[in-house]
Every structure is written in structure tokens, then in C-alpha cells.
Amino acid sequence: MAQEQIGQFGINHVSILDKEGNVDEKLASGFTKEQLSEMYYYMNLLRKFDEKLFNLQRSGKIGTYAQTKGQEASEIGSGLALSENDWFVPSFRELGVYLTRKVPKNLLVQAWNGDTRALGNPNHSHNLPISIPIGSQCIHATGIAWASQIKQEKDVTIVYFGEGATSEGDFHEAMNFAGVFNLPIVFFCQRNGWSISTPTTKETKSETIAQKAIAYGFKGIQVDGNDVLAVNKVTTQAIEKARSGDGPTLIESITYRMGDHTTSDDSMKYRTQEEINEWENKDPVLRFEKYITNNNILNEQEKTDIHNAIEREIQEAVEQGLSVEKPNPEQMFEDVFAQMPEMLKEQKEELLNEIIQMSEQNNNGGNQ
Amino acid sequence: MTKMHMVSALNNALDIAMKADDKIVILGEDVGVDGGVFRVTENLQKNYGEQRVIDTPLAEAGIVGCSIGMSLNGLKPIPEIQFSGFSYQAFHHIKQHMARIRQRTNNTMSCPMVLRAPCSGGIRALEHHSESPESFFIHCQGIRVIMPAGPYDAKGLMLAAIKSEDPVIFLEPKKIYRSFKEDVPEEAYEIELDKANVRKQGTDLTMISWGAMTRLCEETIEDLEKENISVEHIDLRTLWPLDINTLSNSVNKTKKCIIVQEATKSCSLSSEISAQINERCVLNLEAPIQRVTSWDLPFPQFALENYFLPNKTRIKNAVKKVLEF
Incomplete structure (x- = not known):
């Protein structure tokens, strides 16, 4: 019996910007002022918009909301690496990527207020709506990428998920299909420490998420997810690789969910304030602010202009998003089949009669 | 016209559709080189290439999930789940x-596709290979469910299903894949979806069936006719959305109704049909609706399947019950 090593595998970790705002000059050199300014705008927009949506939920103006706080670099860095025609397949915590995809902010307010009309995005059919069942979007993204390959189109698909999704079978089936057929796809894992109350260590025994790619025959890479420059660089490389026909990449973006899972959750039940404080020291927005300021990339006036614009845009989006007329009740019947079947027509009539009756009863001040 | 059994009729339909539309792709386990374990996709990979008739890894969620993505990105996938018992x-x-x-x-995105799956029992198959899962899919509001009753219907329904703008689950009863042949036109033709088929006019009772049960009903009706019992026989073709008007018009005429389904009884399509006929026809009914089904049990190992599945005796007992009520 002979025993020999037949394979050797490693995982690289990439970081450019440390938590004090210092950079690896060589790795940071490729970014233009325009790019850095765009990152600055989106990072701050996301932080502020996220806070606003959280407050709107707390004051009862919108429904349950999943905060993005802490994941700004991960989302903005990767979102800005995409081309307009690339396919964006989110889970439900990618507000930042929607922003970089230029989805109107008022629609995002409307969507978090339970209004289906805001989920469809006729202006950009290559953005999918949020996907709540964990991990299932991975396999849809794989199919989308596969269709691009079959049609010989150059679009790349990026799919987002958390480390919890890597426990789901769909993630593994998606990775396997993507590897076997060498598909133009980027799997982007936002490893944010927690799946509701379950820590990463209880989701997987693997030292890294990135190494899971090795089993499927393609490259996995780990990146400091609170470092917008590193995330952008790694994602850009993965997208270029996919576009040139060299297949999929799994990116493990190490970040932290600074908020609760959603506005219905209280994370103090399962994690400590010390842990949150520790990650506040690595805050992606502050870190980038230090870098921009220390290196005079934007002067005070330029920064103030950006912050004023953000303030104004958010205010407008909220006003528009909340003042939109409620959806027509009939609408839930309209969009199920291309042509409405008879049975649904009958049920729709029943609802319309019910609405008339209810409004008559209300007008009469009677009991319902 | 050519005499074809259902496997050839389906293969012919897929061939016609793939020739006409290069956005159609077939994917599934063993559908390519092998032509499918029942040979429904035979020769299609040879004719249309590995990019359009794809042997996938063994992963049902992957096959269907990828088909959803492909459809969102402009292809028209026809995934195959090798046996409907593995569709879960x-x-x-x-x-x-x-x-x-x-x-x-x-309404800004949709995923038209035809998910094919061999279904149902009666061929002495191994465990998990004989299920009739239509009611699960009917309960997924937003899906069209089709089950053909023979070669002619299979081809016409398949070609119509491929044109559908909504997702279709196309269940193919294995027992009738090769059990009989019918005249099938060689050229393309479509059978209207969402429309039941009155196969035989009659006056004494309405018998409703679908899939492999339709053949069993026909054989039973031949016997009944010798006893001068006149049966109006309706095959659903599209199981969902249900063509309740064709059914209720018939029951209002005959005033008696039997539903024959291979799937188990409770919370099934037969339950729904019975409820809807009662809602519409109760004052015309002269006997309680009878349902002939498999028992409410997991599908047994095949040594006992003939006692589990509906048979002529079970149907005739139900006929007797409604006529003698």
C-alpha cells in the first residue's frame, strides 16, 4: 500500500485598507478619484438610508425590515464591480447592491412596505427581487448564468447569500452545477457572523467558507468584507474571469451584521455588547472615511456636498415611497397566470362584492 | 397519421418543438446520451447537441432551480424529473x-417552462417510483398541471404546454407509455389547454377521470354498456386550472357523478372536484358523488399494488351505488 499526497489546496485572504484607514499602496493604486468618490457616496448613502428605513419601521410606517448596517463595504464594493447588464440575484440584505444598481430609492421604501408593485423593476430586468427562503436563489442564479452561456451572451451573474445559506443543499447543488458546466457566475457570501441566533461556528466546521469552492473544482477567495477597496478588487477580478469564460468564483466576504437579524429580532438574547463594540472598531464606513480624509481624496466641501445630496435624496424617496396610493386589491389576482383562469375571475368578483359591502357597512357605521 | 404509443408521441412533440424554437432546452438526469430512462428524449441530443439536451448532475432541486433561472433569462426549459416520486x-x-x-x-418576470415527470403506478416498479402527486402541484397556486390519457392527447397537450406563458407540470402516466397505440398526426397540432374532453356522451351518469385511469374507465364502460348503462365520460386533460363548467354541465344533465383517480383519496383533486360539483349542482344531484381512488396509504411495495390501485370492480361498485341510490 502506498500513500502519497495527490492534491494541495490553499485559500488566500485579501485586504487593502486596515481599520485605521491605512492602505497597501500597491494594491490601492488602481482606484481613480471618481471611483473613490462614488464609493464614498454609496457607502454613506447606504448607512443613512438603512438607518432611515429602520426608523420608519420603528415608527410604524413600514413593515419588518432587515438592516444592512455593518455590511456597507461588502455590498457597495461588490455592487460597483458589476456592469449594467450583469444579473444581480440577491438574498434579502442587499439594499446596498440595489442602490448601486440604481433602483429608484422610493421603490425600495415601497417594497419594504409590502407592496409588490415595487418588487418588479421594469427599468432593469436583470435585477431579481429579494429572495427570502435561504439559499434557494443560488440555484436560480446558476440557471440564469447557464442561459447566458447557452445564448453566448457576455453577462455575468452574481448571487448573494449569507454563511447560513452554505448549510442548505441548494447552495451545494448550485456550486456543483456551476463547476461542472463552467458557468459565468460569482457566488458572493456575506459572512456576517450570525444566521439569526446561530453563529458561523454552528453552521460549518470549515475554517473558511471559501474552501468549499475547492470541492466543486473552482477558486474560492476570502476578503476583508469591511474593506471596500479589497471587496471591489476581488469582485472585479471574479467578474472578469467569469466574463472571459474561465468559470465561477466563490467569494467569502468577512463582515459583521451590526444590527439585529430584522426589526423583529433582539440580538442581545444571543450575543454580547462587547462583540458588537469590537466590530464597531472595524466599521467599514468610518474606516473608509479615515482613508478619504487622511489622503485628501475629497476635501471638506466635496464631502459636505455628498452628504447634503444623500440627505435630500433620502427625504424625497421616503416622501414618494410612503405617499404612493395603496395597491388595488384586484391586483393580486392579475399577476398569477398570464391569462386569468375562470375560477380566479369568480373569486375576484367575490372579493369586489365583499369590498363594496364592507364600505357600505362602514358608511352606515354598522357592525361588520 | 402514424400509429404511435405515448413515448413516441411525446418524443415526436419534443422534436417538433425543438426544431421550431432554438430557445428550448431539455435538461435532466440521463435525458441526453441515454434518451431518458423511458426513451422519451431519445435521439434529441444527437439532433440538437449537448448545449440543448443536457445531461445534468443528479440533483432534482438543481434541475428545477436552474430551469427557473434559465427561463428568467429567456430560454424555454423542459426539465425532466426522472420519476415524479423524486420531485419532492x-x-x-x-x-x-x-x-x-x-x-x-x-408581472415583469415569469418563468414559462414545462416540467415533465413520469408518474403513477401499475408497472411493478420499485418503491417511490409509482406516485401520483398531482394534488401537491395543484396546491401551488400559479401552476398549470397536465396529465395526458393517451398518445394523441400527449402530443397535442405537450405542444400546447410548450407555448404556454406560464409554468406547466406535465405528468406522464408510465403505465400507458407503451401499453397501447393510437393514430397520431405526424405534423404539429395543439390541444386546447384548460379544457376537459368529453370522450363519450351518455345519459345515466357522468364519469370523470384523468391519466391512466381514463383507459381503465373506458374498459369498464364497455362492460357497463353491455348492461345498458349509458355513461358520459370526461377526461380532464388539464387538471388545473379545472374546467369545472364542462363537468358541471354534464352532471346537471346526468344528475349522477363518479370521479375516478389513481391518487389517494383525501384532500386530492377528486375531493376538490366533488366539492365544486356540489357547490354548483347539488339541487340536480340524485345521488351522493362517489370517488374511486387508491386508499389513503403510502404506495405499497408492488406485490400489493393491484389491491391498492383502482380497478374495474371498484369502479363498478361505485356505479352501482349511484344508480341504486
């Missing part, structure tokens, strides 16, 4: 994504 691994994608993408995107 993909059930999440069918129920939560395939069925709802149109509604949750305000």
Missing part, C-alpha cells in the same frame, strides 16, 4: 419560486 426534492422551487415569480414581480 424540487418542491420548494416549484411552490415558492416557479409558481410565484410572476406575482411577486408585478
